[in-house]
Amino acid sequence: MQLKLLWDLQKIDMTIAALEKTIEEAPLKSGVKEVAQNLDNLKSEQACLNESLRTARKTLKNLEMKIQKIVDDRKELNDGLYSGKTTSAKELEQMQRKMDILAEEKKKLEDRLLVLMESVEEQESSLKRLKEESDRAETELKEKEEKLEQVLSLYKRELTDIEEKRIEKTTCIDQKYLDRYTLLAEKHKGQALALVENDICGGCRVFISSAQRGHLYNPGALVYCENCGRLLIMLDESDE
Ligand SMILES: [Zn+2]
Structure with missing residues (x-):
């Protein structure tokens, strides 16, 4: 009975571990980071272009003033x-x-x-394009973040x-x-118990000895695989 409970506990722990892994990987899989990076790049491109435009407009004004002076x-x-x-x-x-x-002159x-006016015009239209692109990226990021939040809250509830x-x-x-179980689970990546099927240890796929097989029919006995050290369990059809 205790062994069967441990077996159930192991199943629960495996599910927990898988769920924790899914939660950990969710942000990366959601693509949020990629879109955020793209948005960052677009923003810094915009900043550079704005700076360049400021300089060009200043030069333009200077030229106009020089021409007027002439x-x-x-x-x-x-x-x-x-x-x-x-x-004279x-x-x-x-x-x-x-x-x-x-x-x-x-x-x-x-x-x-x-020439400069043409360049300013080009830069202005590039800037407009960049702005549209980053608006799109911002919307996409927001959507992805919301979706991730939803998915994460579902997983966390689970x-x-x-x-x-x-x-x-x-x-x-x-407790004993x-x-x-805790000790063995740490040692075997969560798989403390191994199911015996057709006299084979489900943990390491090695045949168990006939002496061990005999012990397995004693409900109170703790039998370990001689090869991998996992706690062995045999289930009746009614257990599964
Ligand atoms: Zn084994």
């Missing part, structure tokens, strides 16, 4: 040229040359401005139920049997 300078020169105040041919020629140089700045069953079971088992 426009103003040229207007002043132009006014000077046609005001009639300057009559040499001076007029110098003023004209200065106007040409400024025009050239303005052209260069405008070319740079165009674990609580089965742990209660374990307590009920152990109250009917003598329990102690022995």
Whole structure:
């Protein structure tokens, strides 16, 4: 009777161990970590792009200001040229040359401005794309986290139920049997008891000796496998 109770206890403990493993592995299997990592990457990409855009917009403003300054300078020169105040041919020629140089400079700045504007536009659309992507990832993460939470709470409820069953079971088992079981279970990865079927130990698959077989029919005897050391148990059909 005590052996049968120990056998049941072992089954309960195996179920508990499997459930604990499932609970431990659930976060990894849920894919939460992957999505969170992806979201992190998207966020840092966004931060880099934002920084780059800030710099580009600043440069854009500087260029615009430089161009405006040239426009103003040229207007002043132009006014000077046609005001009639300057009559020296040499001076007029110098003023004209200065106007040409400024025009050239303005052209260069405008070319740079165009290139930069295109780049800013591209970066803005990349940023928009990234934002959409990270919004999606955020939704996905939330869903996965909620699902994981649900699954975990189910598993934990199951674990609580089965742990209660374990307590009920152990109250009917003598302490010395329990102690022995605990010791053997530690040694054999939870499999303290082995079922004997067709004279073979279910733990190590080795035949048991005929002397041991004889002992097994004595209900009060504790018989250990001579090969692996597990506590042997034989079940009647009614036990299973
Ligand atoms: Zn064995």
